[in-house]
Amino acid sequence: MILASTRYRDGAFHSGGLRFAVEGDGADMKLARAWDKLEQDYPRFHRADRLSRVLMLGAAPFFAPGGALEKADREHIGMLLCTSTGSMESDHRYHELLRTSGTASPALFVPTLPSIALGELSIRHGLHGSGLCLMMTAPSATAIAPAIGMLRQQGMRWAVCGWTDTFAGRAEAILAAMDMEHAADDLVNELQHLFDEH
Amino acid sequence: MRVPVWIGAARCVSALGEGAAAHVARMRTGGTALREHPGPASKPMVMGRIPEELLPDGPDRIHRLMDRCLAPLLDEVRPKPDERWLLVIATAKGDIHAMEQGDAAASAIPLLAEHIRQRCGIAHPPLTISLACASGTAALIAACTAIEQGHADHAIVLAADALSRFVLDGFAALFALDPGPCHPFDAARKGTTLGEACAAVAVSRDRSRMPRMLGRWRAGAIAHDANHISGPSRTGEGLLRAVRSAMRQAAVQPSDIAVVNAHGTGTDYNDAMESIAFERSGLGDVPISGYKGWFGHTLGAAGLLETVIALEALREGTALRTEGFSTTNVPGRVHVLTNDQQVRGNLLLKTSSGFGGANAAVLIEAASA
Numbered sequence: 001m002i003l004a005s006t007r008y009r010d011g012a013f014h015s016g017g018l019r020f021a022v023e024g025d026g027a028d029m030k031l032a033r034a035w036d037k038l039e040q041d042y043p044r045f046h047r048a049d050r051l052s053r054v055l056m057l058g059a060a061p062f063f064a065p066g067g068a069l070e071k072a073d074r075e076h077i078g079m080l081l082c083t084s085t086g087s088m089e090s091d092h093r094y095h096e097l098l099r100t101s102g103t104a105s106p107a108l109f110v111p112t113l114p115s116i117a118l119g120e121l122s123i124r125h126g127l128h129g130s131g132l133c134l135m136m137t138a139p140s141a142t143a144i145a146p147a148i149g150m151l152r153q154q155g156m157r158w159a160v161c162g163w164t165d166t167f168a169g170r171a172e173a174i175l176a177a178m179d180m181e182h183a184a185d186d187l188v189n190e191l192q193h194l195f196d197e198h
Numbered sequence: 199m200r201v202p203v204w205i206g207a208a209r210c211v212s213a214l215g216e217g218a219a220a221h222v223a224r225m226r227t228g229g230t231a232l233r234e235h236p237g238p239a240s241k242p243m244v245m246g247r248i249p250e251e252l253l254p255d256g257p258d259r260i261h262r263l264m265d266r267c268l269a270p271l272l273d274e275v276r277p278k279p280d281e282r283w284l285l286v287i288a289t290a291k292g293d294i295h296a297m298e299q300g301d302a303a304a305s306a307i308p309l310l311a312e313h314i315r316q317r318c319g320i321a322h323p324p325l326t327i328s329l330a331c332a333s334g335t336a337a338l339i340a341a342c343t344a345i346e347q348g349h350a351d352h353a354i355v356l357a358a359d360a361l362s363r364f365v366l367d368g369f370a371a372l373f374a375l376d377p378g379p380c381h382p383f384d385a386a387r388k389g390t391t392l393g394e395a396c397a398a399v400a401v402s403r404d405r406s407r408m409p410r411m412l413g414r415w416r417a418g419a420i421a422h423d424a425n426h427i428s429g430p431s432r433t434g435e436g437l438l439r440a441v442r443s444a445m446r447q448a449a450v451q452p453s454d455i456a457v458v459n460a461h462g463t464g465t466d467y468n469d470a471m472e473s474i475a476f477e478r479s480g481l482g483d484v485p486i487s488g489y490k491g492w493f494g495h496t497l498g499a500a501g502l503l504e505t506v507i508a509l510e511a512l513r514e515g516t517a518l519r520t521e522g523f524s525t526t527n528v529p530g531r532v533h534v535l536t537n538d539q540q541v542r543g544n545l546l547l548k549t550s551s552g553f554g555g556a557n558a559a560v561l562i563e564a565a566s567a
Contacts, residue, residue, distance in 0.1 A: 075439075079422075084308055086328060091305065091364075095297050098367055102239070109368035110428045110553055113290060113330045114307075119554025122422040128439055130420040131556070132336060135292075135307040135326040143323035146284060146344035153343050154419050154443055184347075 002176045002190045003068035003158075006058040008034065009172040015061040027171040031057060038064070042124060049090045049111035050166045052120035055081060058173035059160050063125050068177040069158055078156030078180070079118050079131030080147055085167035086114035086135055121160065130154040139163035139174060141192035148187055152180050161191060203342045203415035205401050205562065206408040207274050208506045209267035211253070212395040212493040213246035216266070218412075218510035221492075225507070225518050226538060231493050232379035232391050238363045238370075244378055246393025246494030247361060259360040260293045263396040264314060268356060274409050275400045277320060277352070284350035285324040287311050288337035288357035290498035290552075292328075294364045318354060328498070330552030331461070332420070333357060334397065335501030338560055339418035345403050346415075352407060358396035359497035366392060372428065380464030380495070382488035382520055383473070383534045385527035390463040393494020397503040413509045416450070416545070416561040419443030423555030429467050434475025434530075436557035437549060441479045444547070444559040452480035455561075456543035457517035459508040461551045462488020463495055464522070468551060473530030481547070482531040485539055491522030501550040501558065508546050512564035517541045 006015035011022045011030035022033035031053045035045055038060050045056055062069040069077060094108040110116060115133035122128070132147050139162075141148075151159055162175035176194055178187060208218050213231035215224055224231075237243030248263070256262035277283045289307060296304035311326040325344075329336045334357035341353040359365075369375050369392060376389040401415065402408050421439035423431040431437075445451070458481055460472050469488075476482065489504045496503055511518050519535045526534055544564040551557045 074424075084306065086307060088302065088306065091294065091297055092302055094368070095302075095364060098364070104367035104371035106368070106371040106428075109371055112364075112368065113328065113553055115329045115552070115556060116427060116554045118329075118556065119422065119427050122424040122555060123427070126424050128422055128424050128436065130443075131329075131422060132340065132420070133328050135311060135328055136323065137308045137312070140323060144325070146325055146347070146349040147340060149347040149349060150340050150343040153347065153447070 001179050001182050002194060003179050004062055004177045005194055006061055006173060006175045008054065008058050010170055018061060027169050031171060048120050049116065050171060051087060051114060051164060052117040054164050054166055054171045054173050055117045055121050056124055058175040059121055062160060062177040072158045074126045075128050076155060076157040077127050078129045078151035078159040079121060079127060080144060080159060080161040081118055081133045082136055082139055082144060082163045083114055083165055084137055085165050087112050089167050129156050139195040141188045141195055145188045149184055156180055201346050201403050203345045203401055203403055204405050204408045204411060205399050205413045205415060206411040207271055207400040208412050209271050210397040210503050210506050211248060211263065211266045212496060212503060213248050213393055214493045216252050218506045221507045222510050225492055230379050230491055230521050238367050243366065244391055245361060248394055258293060258295050260358060263358045263360055264356060267396045267398040268317060271398045271400065272318060277318060282351040283320045284322055284341065284344050284353040285315055285318050285320045286337045286341040286353055286355045287314055287324050287326045288333035288498050288502065290328060290330055290333055290359050291365060294362050298362060298364055314356065329556050330554050331497055331500055332550040332552040332556040332558040333498035335548060335550040335558035335560055336420055338502055338505065339420060339558060341401050342415040342418065345401060352400065352402040354398065354400055355502060356398045357499045357502035359394060359499050361392060361394040374465055376464055379522055380491055381522040382462030382464045382490055383469045383526050383528055384523045385525045387464045387466060387469060389465050390490060390495045393496045395493065395496035395499040395503045397499055397506050399506065411565040413562040413564045416563060417444045417447035418560040420556065420558045425555055428553050430471035430551055434471045434478060436555055437472060437475035437551055438478050440557040440559040441549065444561050448561045450561065452484060455484050455545050455547045456541040457512060457546055458484050458486040459504050459546060459548045460486050460488045461549055462490055464490060470528050473528035473532045476532050477530035483533055485517045485541055486532050486534050487518050488520045491520060505548045508548060509562060509564045512544055512546055513567045515540050
């Protein structure tokens with residue numbers, strides 16, 4: 001079952017009883033201001049690529065004091081990240097520098113893998129569990145039902161699961177903290193309902 | 199009682215050639231396929247480039263690689279509309295060449311996946327996995343687990359990545375490339391060598407539906423280091439967890455494993471990490487091979503390509519040597535093969551690791567020859 005959820009879109013943040021909107025010039029400034037609103041002491045956030053930042057922002061309330069996953073065993077928290085654009089924003093930045101200067105930046109190259117966002121989330125919260133980055137045109141719980149089953153088979157009792165997308169100046173997330181010890185069909189239906197509300 | 203899942207109908211193409219049997223034959227008798235080719239800015243660079251004559255015509259390289267494996271596989275397994283098929287695709291960078299050509303939108307991986315789905319005629323949306331260099335192994339885990347859990351009866355797993363300036367320059371900028379062919383686990387290792395490949399298999403719960411049986415699925419797991427974005431855990435935390443989880447699910451002991459096919463990139467940190475994780479897993483005496491000295495590091499294709507080849511060799515009771523390896527200096531105790539070796543048993547452990555700290559491990563029983 002879904003224990004908690006977060007929605008973020010271009011500065012508008014909503015997670016449980018926490019709801020706010022920030023203004024700013026562009027997606028990066030809005031993400032930074034939203035992060036500050038959550039009072040997260042984690043400077044690494046500001047150095048991460050945009051896909052990683054929107055994922056860390058959306059998942060932050062789950063691990064905060066009193067959050068749905070605060071006391072969950074980190075060994076058994078899985079991660080499923082669904083995205084359409086994936087790392088395209090990072091791809092574009094890296095490629096443009098390479099094209100215009102002939103120089104490849106190692107710092108820009110590494111986040112050209114969309115699953116880097118899972119790595120950033122795992123480092124932020126010490127998550128050693130299973131996880132997948134799934135590329136798809138639109139959020140669909142039905143499509144990822146096999147991946148939810150995979151996490152359960154590998155002993156994941158909880159999961160951070162959902163959709164994040166960033167490109168062309170926008171950033172959005174629909175994330176759920178899930179208790180995986182429920183019927184698989186119920187998990188998929190609840191997640192689909194969350195996506196449909198979007 | 200777990201549902202048996204069978205793996206077969208394997209197809210693969212790399213710089214070394216086409217087909218699993220041809221790869222094994224070449225690896226028994228020939229040398230590395232890593233050669234100097236014109237790299238970015240026409241500077242010579244050692245890489246595992248697939249000969250043009252092995253690829254069909256097509257709009258771009260990633261589609262040509264995929265079609266080389268997918269077309270014959272579809273001819274062989276012929277998915278029917280009334281069957282429950284799942285398509286699982288693995289790639290690290292997909293059609294990144296499109297971005298290099300100025301069409302960023304066309305580089306979106308879901309576009310590539312939808313093209314492949316239509317080509318396969320499979321109704322269910324594809325599961326398209328991008329888990330860095332663990333993508334191919336993760337895709338096999340996702341497909342086999344989906345069948346075990348009843349989400350599908352059959353699946354096609356397709357893993358591919360093509361060489362590009364984008365990736366070659368990126369690895370060079372990280373100082374992660376050996377100037378020559380790579381030396382996995384060797385004292386002289388200086389980095390990896392990049393390659394390109396495609397591999398594809400069919401998996402099914404119906405043994406009779408599976409041509410050219412390659413093996414039987416036992417278990418698989420993914421785990422994260424939670425340590426560093428571009429460097430592996432110094433203590434092998436994620437890989438250790440993935441291997442232990444797979445062994446626990448399959449209820450096997452280290453002594454049950456005939457051979458380990460490692461990720462073995464040839465970079466200092468990766469190979470050191472793997473050796474520590476394998477020793478901590480109790481696998482210090484199990485023969486270990488790494489294949490990247492033959493055809494390079496093929497990124498998202500690597501896990502599936504190397505699984506297919508290792509199973510093909512193991513079907514005949516053999517573990518293949520590690521090209522480029524002679525003397526080890528990795529910190530963990532591992533038994534890296536310098537020569538092809540007859541092994542006891544038929545259980546393969548294949549592992550992969552990638553940027554972001556992702557690690558994947560699978561256990562598969564090789565079919566009889």
